[in-house]
Amino acid sequence: MLAIGVVGGGLAVVTLRNIIHSAVAMMICFGSLAGMYALLGAPIVAAAQVLIYLGAISVLILFAIMLTQAGDASLPPPYHRQMPIAIVVALGILGLVVWAVIQTDWGAGAELVAATVDAIAIALFTTYALPFEIISVLLLVAIIGAIYLARRPEEDERAG
Amino acid sequence: MPTLEGYLVVSALLFAIGAFGFMARRNAILMLISIELMFNAVNLSLVAFNAYLGPAENTGAVFALMIMAVAAAEVTVGLALVIAIIRTRQTAEVDQYSDLKD
Numbered sequence: 001m002l003a004i005g006v007v008g009g010g011l012a013v014v015t016l017r018n019i020i021h022s023a024v025a026m027m028i029c030f031g032s033l034a035g036m037y038a039l040l041g042a043p044i045v046a047a048a049q050v051l052i053y054l055g056a057i058s059v060l061i062l063f064a065i066m067l068t069q070a071g072d073a074s075l076p077p078p079y080h081r082q083m084p085i086a087i088v089v090a091l092g093i094l095g096l097v098v099w100a101v102i103q104t105d106w107g108a109g110a111e112l113v114a115a116t117v118d119a120i121a122i123a124l125f126t127t128y129a130l131p132f133e134i135i136s137v138l139l140l141v142a143i144i145g146a147i148y149l150a151r152r153p154e155e156d157e158r159a160g
Numbered sequence: 161m162p163t164l165e166g167y168l169v170v171s172a173l174l175f176a177i178g179a180f181g182f183m184a185r186r187n188a189i190l191m192l193i194s195i196e197l198m199f200n201a202v203n204l205s206l207v208a209f210n211a212y213l214g215p216a217e218n219t220g221a222v223f224a225l226m227i228m229a230v231a232a233a234e235v236t237v238g239l240a241l242v243i244a245i246i247r248t249r250q251t252a253e254v255d256q257y258s259d260l261k262d
Contacts, residue, residue, distance in 0.1 A: 003170045010174050010197055014181030026193050040211040042221050052228045057235050064239045068246045079184050086183035094176035101168040113214030115221040123217040135229045142233035149240035
């Protein structure tokens with residue numbers, strides 16, 4: 001059921017003509033993924049998915065669409081000339097990965113091992129403490145870069 | 161009862177859809193959305209591995225959280241770039257970004 005939401009939402013993203021419809025389909029897809037994470041016994045990842053993807057990234061993308069597509073009534077054809085090649089390549093990737101998944105003996109237990117919040121927090125602040133700190137610097141750099149890129153050039157002249 | 165293989169096949173499907181969208185669509189913002197779909201496919205496979213294979217210290221879930229943080233940074237900078245390009249070129253169609261070719 002959730003898999004239908006994920007795959008159907010994903011298909012709708014790449015096939016719908018109107019880009020705002022695509023963004024809403026993307027939110028459906030990400031919401032179903034959050035449900036899958038909860039089913040997989042990783043509630044903290046599900047919560048992060050809802051907060052970051054459904055809350056932040058979707059709103060960011062919707063804002064970007066509304067800033068740039070205002071009054072764009074005539075929708076251009078959505079696909080490149082290279083669309084048939086893209087279908088072949090995507091099906092090739094799919095076939096290869098599915099073949100690898102089926103061929104491999106994972107030795108997986110039937111029962112789920114739940115990733116509790118405690119265990120993840122301990123791993124995050126002991127084993128993975130250095131990557132955690134580096135990510136904070138990365139986010140700061142991304143914020144500064146985004147502000148610099150999105151600034152209009154004429155604001156410089158007014159300020160300086 | 162869903163199996164590990166089931167989750168991995170869904171993840172592969174989502175990755176293929178994202179790759180197709182990135183290669184076939186002409187809108188720059190939709191290409192960014194397709195990149196997000198591929199990120200999420202990888203995240204799903206990591207969380208599924210973590211749940212079924214149960215490594216010490218929950219490596220898969222921690223990596224999924226870190227990928228989310230990096231994806232948030234990536235989409236911030238990517239959207240700022242796309243908006244700057246659209247502002248100068250007045251179009252979101254990647255076919256028309258051909259200054260270096262002409």
